[in-house]
Amino acid sequence: MATIIPLEQPLKRKNAPALDALTALVAEDVAAVNQLIVQRMESRVQMIPRLAGHIIASGGKRLRPVLTLASALLCGYQGQRHRKLAASVEFIHTATLLHDDVVDASDLRRGNPSANALFGNEASVLVGDFLFSRAFELMVEDGSIDVLRVLSHASAVISEGEVLQLITTNDSATSEQAYLEVVRAKTAELFAAACRIGAIVAGRPASEEEALRTFGLNLGIAFQIVDDVLDYSAEQARLGKTVGDDFREGKVTLPVILAIHRGNEAERAFWKRALDESDQRDGDFSHAQDIIHRHNALRDAIDRARHYGAIARDSLGMFPDSPAKQALLNIVDFTIEREF
């Protein structure tokens, strides 16, 4: 296995509790959402809850549904509609993960065998479809056409982003702009929708819905950039997933793009061989990490993430201070400075 080099500027660990704090604020709702998730992945076809349960159980953070719950809290929402919608958001996310693993042919997800490795690609595709349909059934039960509009659009954009990512994979000439468009579509759009729904259920004015959309979108971009950084940096066990996945799959992420732009001919030839031609040899991942380190590409990628984090933070300016607001602001720091 490749050696793991530290980030140029060590990530702070103090912010890991930020997610716990946010989750604690909406603890009752989170418990209800978890129950809904278990109920709604039921099927007379036993393989469905077995496979869905596998990925949902290993799926840890529940960041997206928690964002829906916390956004609703921020908007002063008192009811329970946000629970079904948060479960719906998590189902869409889970369906995406299942299809992603098939597309990436990943054997591991967060350090555990991925669903496709355990149950086969076929079942992962189909159970993804099932969860996706269940997500829409939950929205239909809620009955809001506005929510359905936001989430059906987000879903279409996510698949566009995934296809776009497929096209940029194995293409070391991918621009930072093309990378950002992939990130925005495949990751940030669902964060944006998750947050926006909080304002919709609370019946808040369009300006607040828009503020939460901006918050989610920029938080999502920051989140994905940091995710891509972690794939070149943190210890596999701590990350909970195999470091170097993106490299092995030929994905052209921000650390690589920065390194390529700043590199010399020999380095560009290396990236071309390893990524474009998928010709990877022993020690290549280590070498990639060395090049990235030399160009400060991880540190500067994190700086890019901080830019989006700042936009996210500012977008909450119109909301009065509250524990929910503070927790959402802290989640931005957590996302950028996390080291798991």
Add this chain to the structure above:
Amino acid sequence: MATIIPLEQPLKRKNAPALDALTALVAEDVAAVNQLIVQRMESRVQMIPRLAGHIIASGGKRLRPVLTLASALLCGYQGQRHRKLAASVEFIHTATLLHDDVVDASDLRRGNPSANALFGNEASVLVGDFLFSRAFELMVEDGSIDVLRVLSHASAVISEGEVLQLITTNDSATSEQAYLEVVRAKTAELFAAACRIGAIVAGRPASEEEALRTFGLNLGIAFQIVDDVLDYSAEQARLGKTVGDDFREGKVTLPVILAIHRGNEAERAFWKRALDESDQRDGDFSHAQDIIHRHNALRDAIDRARHYGAIARDSLGMFPDSPAKQALLNIVDFTIEREF
């Protein structure tokens, strides 16, 4: 290639024009639906319309959206809402086909290279997701929660059916009942939803919605049984798809189930080797056709299909005579007696 043996009782060809007649009745709507389909599979990601266009162009019959249009006509509907919903039904169907081909690892669809063979499994999974999301966007534009309920439920049932089929594949002990449950879920549920939507947009009473659901469900079961029969009988070129796909993929369909139940020890051992153990040799498909022929399994499977066709026909009894009604009745015959 295997030799093709004719059906024990030759299928009549006179009914092929029935679909043309039905389509002609709603010709203006069909043209509008086709235009909608082309518009709505657009994306800034060019691979999406290219891949989606490939399968939609090769997708010939448009049977499901035509059923929505004709059902609305039967119900006296005068507006245009059914067009978007028919396009939505076709998108759900197309998404299913794309995912099916990935699951089945098919190289051909209706005699043409399948999308996954041309564009790769990854893109087929993701473009399927895209079309599925677009289907929901179209429904959201229409704005009817009733329609959304029917189609989101149908989608969930379809994926359950596909998973169920995965489980029965390579299991020659599959019962006729289990087979029927797969067919009902993976195929008939969308036919039922497609027809039912016609009554919903027309604002007809629940009894008519239920009659059209019954019509679609039973037509769909008959359709799938005949499809499964054709995979063992008609000439590849005429069928437009590779005969023997189901056999090669180890699918346990009605002709096989009947042959197994009526067969001797040696035959059962053959099915076990060829289907359960996927140990297939030269001449096996021919041999399978011979066994099936010997037990009149194709003829009797078609008889089973006729039973469902009869239920479908009777379910239209409450509607007054009209060209739409007659065309829908003819479509039942066409479905069962088709030989393309």
